[in-house]
Amino acid sequence: MPQNIPSGSLSTAPDSKGLNVRPDLLPESFFFLEKGKIFSQDPAGKFGAYGTVFRTTSKVSFTGKVYTICQGQVFLQPCGDDSTKVNAILKPFSQPIKGLAIKYIVYRGLNRLDFFQGDLITSGTPTGFIDIIKKEFTGLYSMLGITAPAFTAQHIGFPAGTTQSVDDLIDDYFLKISKVEVTGSTATEQPKKAFELPMIPRGTHLGNVTGSIGIDIVLNEGDYTVANDPNPFQLNLAFARSADHVLDQAIGNTAFKKKLIRETATQFLDIAAFYGLHTQGKGKIHMSDNSVLQTVEQIASQISGFKTAETTYLYIQGSRQRSYNFYGNQNLEGSTNNIKIGPTASNLSLEQFEAGWPVKELVAQPSLVVQLTTDNNDAAAMYVKQGVLHADTANEDYFIRGKNLLQEEGNGVDTNFTKPITFSLNKTSANKTVASFVQLIYEGKTVKITSETPGPNPGDPAIITSYDLKDIDDIFGLINVTPKVQSKGGNELVYVIDQNLLLIDFENKAGGKDVATVTTKKVEDLIMKNDTESLPRVTYETLLNNIRQNTTSYYESRIAYQDNSNSGTISYSNKNNNFYQPEKPYYFKTEQYTTPEGKSNMGLSLGLEQGKLPSKKLLGITNDENKELIKAVNENQLNNPKFYFNNELGAESSTYLSLEGKEYKKYNLFIIGEDQNGKLKIVSPTTNVNVTTIDHIAFTSSEYAKWVPYLNSIENQPVNIKIYE
Template structure:
C-alpha cells in the first residue's frame, strides 16, 4: 500500500515521519526587473492566450508618462545585447542565468525588451561602449572597470584600445550577425583564429559576453518594458527541426513575441501548428514567476534595496499585482514522450467525446474540457477560487503515475512525496457511481494573501503525467507487395526515456578527442526495479555522452554513445527488508569530455555507481555483459543504454531518411513474451532486444522504425542495456572493492 502524506509542500524539512513525505519550501531569490512605482499593464500587454491562433509570451509594463525607470538584473548571469527590430533607440537584453533564481524552475533566458540604447552605446557608425568607470549606468561602469583592468594587466606599452560595442557581442557594420542564428550559438561560441599562431582572433568570435551580479542596474527604459522568461529544456539543438518557431536572434530582437500558428505569408501544416502551440509551455508569465516567491521563504529585492522582502503580502502588492494576470494560476500538464497532455490523442474518453480533462475550483461546478486540442493552447489558465482540482483520463495500467514538479497538493490528495500512483491515483468503482476512466481528483492549494480579503497569487502548477499507454505501429514499406499485416506495440516504460538520438551539442569542437555531452532538462517519469516485484517511481532527466574505447590493437578506437538517466527525485520503498535505493540527485550537465590516447578513459558512470562485466554466450556469440551497481550494495536508481556510434548513426539515418521528429529509442523484445528471460550456457539470465526508434512523422503521427540491419541489445539486470559492439573492448571490471582502490580518500569522504 502506498504511503500517503498530508500537504507538506510548504513545510521546512524535518525528521518527522522518519523523513518521509516532507518537501521543502521553494526558495526563490530574485530581483524585480523594473524600478517600481507608476507601472501598469493593459490587456493587450499580458502574457497568455490572445486567440485560438495567437499566444503572447511577452509580458509588458507601461512606464508612467515622462518617467525613466531603472532596469535590474533578476539574477547573476551573462548578458547579450541585441538591437530591437524597428527601433533605432531601443535594445533588447538577454540574461542567461549563472545562478538559478529558483532551483526547481530552471530558466534558460530572461529577455528584456525595450531598454534605452543610449545607456549602452554611443551613436557613432561603429558604436563604442558608453560612459566610463565613473559615468553611466552601473552596468557600463562595471564593463569599463573590467576592460581597463584587463589592459592594465597586459605587459604592453600599447595604449588601451577603443572599447567597441562588438567586443561584447553587439552587432555592428563590421560585426554582422545572422538573425537566423540561435541565441545559444552566440553564448556558446568556439573561439577561432585567422593565423596559425592563434594570436589573431577571427572577428566573428572576438567578443566576450559580460557577467553581472544579481541586482545590478543594467540600464533604463521609458514608455514600456517587456519581459520573456524562457524555461530551460537543455543545451542542444535539432537539425531540420520542423517547428517553425526558433529561439533565434530574430525572436530575441522583437519588441514583443507572439506565437502565431497562422502568420501572414506562411502556411503551416497541422503538425507544425501543434509544435508552435507546444512552445507555449516553454515560457512562464513573470507574474507567476514572482508569485512562486510568495510563500514566506522566497526573497525578492526591489529597486536599489540591499535587503529583500519575504512578506507574502508585500510581494503580491509590490510585484505580482503590477500584472493584470496577478491572480492567474497556470497549469502545465506534460503527458507521454515529453509532449503536452493529449498531444497524441491517446487521452480520449471514447470515439465521440472530445473532452478529456475534468477541472474545477468549486466541487459544485465541475467542467469537462477539451485540453490541448485544435483550438486550444496546452496551458490551462484559471483565476477563480483558492483551490484547483483536476481529473485525468487513465487506462489504469500498472505503470500509470504522476509527479507534481511544481505545485501544492492539498490535504485531500494523498501522495508520496508528490508522486501519485496505484490507489492514490486510480479509482475503483464499487457501487456503480465512479467513472474509472478518470483518476482520483488531484487538488491543489493556490497561494493567497493573508489580509481580511485574501487574493489569489499568480502561480504555476507543473504536472508530469503518464496515465495511458500509447500504441504504435511498425512502419510498413509501401513498396512491399502484398502488404504484410500491421504490427502494433504498446510502449513500455523504457521506450519513453532515451531521446536525444540526433540532438546536436551547442558546444563546438574540432578535436576528435574532445567529445560532447548533451542533457535534456525536460523531466520524465520512469520506473526503477528493486528487489521485489514492485518498482520505485522516479523523475529523471536524460544525458547522452560520447566516448572512445581502444580496440585490441591499441591503434584503433571504437566511438560509442551512452544514454543515461539523471535522477531528480524518487519515491523509495520504505521496507526494512530491502537494500536501500540510491537517492543521490545527479548534477551532470552538458559540456565536453577530453580523452587521452594514452589511456582508456571510457564511460564508467559516476560515483556512487559503477559497472561490472561478465561473459556469456548468446547463439555462439561471446557477449561482454554489463551490470550496474552501487559501491555500498544498494539498489541503483539509474538506467543506461549503450550503442556504438556506428549503430547510433544507423538510427540517425532512419530519422533523416523519413524526416522524423522527437525520436526516442524503442526496445522490441525478440521473444514473443516480454516476461520471458533467457538463460545462457553459463547460467546467466538475460533479455534480448532489437532496437529501433519511435518518432513523429511529417503528419505528427507516431510510427516505429527499425534499421535494415538488426541491432541487438542485451541486459542482465534491467538497468543497463547495451549492444555487443558497445561492450566488446571493455576490460574486465570486477566488484566494487577493486574499484575502490582507485578512488581517492577525498572522494570517499564526500560519499560518506
C-alpha cells in the same frame, strides 16, 4: 562548464515516513524594475493566449531603471526597427528558483544610449552593467600584456561592424569560445567570437527604459540543436530582436507545424507567475532600495500592476515529453474531453485541456482541483514538479501513484479519471489569489501504436502490427541532436542534457515498482582497442532528479544520489586511454556468459556501493550503430525520435538463458518518432542493431560491451584490469 558531479542526496525513507514532504523552494531573485516607480499594464500587453496567437512578452508601461533578475551573462541585440532601443538577453548562471530551469530572460526596449555612444561601449548615464563589462574587458588585455582594442558593441553581441543572420541561434553567442589573434602587441578578434560575455551579478543596474518594457522568461530544455527540426519557432536572433513577441500559429504551413507552435507555449513563463512563486517556500525578492519582500502581502502588492497578478497557469507534460494529450491518447472514448477541472472537487467542468493552447489560464481561482484520464495501468503515475498539494491529496513526497492516484470501481465512480488532485493557491488577506503556476509530469495511459507494412506479394493486404510503449521506450532520445557547448580543446568530451523531466519505473526486490523523475544525457567518446585502433561510441543515461521507493528492512534500497543536470564538457588526459564511465558512485561490472548457441558474450551491469540498487538506466552502442539509427530517422523524416526496444523473443516477459544459467534479454533497437503529420511511427534501421541486458538497467550492444574494461570493486571503487577481446 562544470563536470557532471553528483550534487546532493534525497531521502529514502520508507512509506511510513516522509510522506507529503517537499523541500522548500527558497526562491530568491531581484525585482527587475526600480522600486517606487509605478508600472501598469494594458490588457493587450499581458502574457498568454489571444486566439490563434500567444503572447510570450509581458509588456508594461514604465520609465526608470531596470535590473538583472539573477546572476548571469548578458547579450545585446537590436529592438525591432527602433534604433533608439536595444534588447538584452540574460542567460542565468545561478537559477533563482530550485527545480525551475530558466534558459533566458529577455528584456525588450532598453534605451540604447545607456549602452552605446555610436558603436563604442560607453554610457551617458553610468550603469553597473557598463562599469562591470568595461572592467572585465580592460582586465583581460592587461593580463595578456597587450593593448586593448576599442571596446565596441560587437563585444557584447550587438551587430556593429559584424554580419549576423536572424537565423543564428542565441546559444551560438552564449556558448561560443572567444578567439583573439595577437601579433606583437596588437590584438585582432574574430567576428562573433570577440569577447566572452562576462558574468553579471544579481541586482545589477542593467539600463533604463522610457515609456515601456517587455520581458520574456524562456524555460530551459537543453543546450543542443535538433537536426531537421520542423518547428517554425526557434530561439534565434529573430526572436531575440523582436520588440514584442508572440507565437503565431499562422506561420505554420501544416497542421502539425501549427501544433508544434502551440506546443512551444509551454516553453515560456509569465513574469508575474515567476514572482508569485516567491510566496511559496520562504522566497525573497530583493528591491533596488535594498529592501527585501518576503510575505505574501508584500509580493502580491509588488506584482499587482500586472493584469495577470491573480492568474494561475497549469502545465501538464504527458507522454514522450509532450504536453498532455498531444497524441490524442488521453481523450475519453468518442469525445475530445480529457480533464475535469475546477475550484473544488464538487464543482468540476469536463473540458478539453489543450483546446487552443496547452497552457491553462485560471484567473482569480481560489483553489485548483483536477482529474485526468487514465487506463488504470500499473505504471500510471504523476509527479508535481511545481505547485503545492493540498493536505487532502495523499502523495509520496509529491509523487502520486497507485491507490493515491487511481479510483476503485463501485458507488458510481468513473474510473476513466484519476482521483481528484487538489492544489493550494496562495492568497492575500483580501482573499486574492497570487499569480503562480502548477506543472505536472503525468503518465496515465499507455500509448498504443499501429504500424502498417505492405504484404509480401503484390495485391496482398497490408500487415498490421500493434505496439504498446513500455517504460523504457519513453526514455532515451537526443538521437539526432548536436551539442551547443563547444570544446575548448582536443581532450574534452562534450555531453548533452535534455532538461525535460521523465517519469520512469524501477522494479524492486519486493515485486513492486519504485518511481523516479530523471533527465537524460548523451555522451560520445572514443575507446582505444590497441595502439592504432579506436572505437567511437555513444552512451545514453538517465540522471536522477527525484525518487520515491517502497523500502523495508528486508530489501535493498536504491541509491538516491542526485546527478548534476547541466550540459558541459569533461576534460581528460591525453596520456591515458580515455573513455566514458558512469560517474561515481556508479561503475560498470562485466560478466562473461555463453549464449545457447555457444557464443561467448560480454554482459554489462551497473555496480554500486554495497547494499544499494542503481537509480539509473543506461544504453550503450557504437557510433556506427548510432549512425544506422540516425539514418532511419532521416529517411523517415521523424521528429522527436526515441529508441524503441523490441524484444527479440516477442513477449516482453520472455528471456534467454545462458549456458551458465544467467537470464538475459535481447532487443532489436527501433526508432519511434512523429512523422510529418505528427503521427507516431515505429521504424527499423536497414542494419539490425541489437542490445542485451542482464540487469534491466544497462542495455548495451556486444561491440560496445566488448571493449569496456573488466571492472572489480575495491573499497567500492572501480578498477580497470584489461580489455576483453
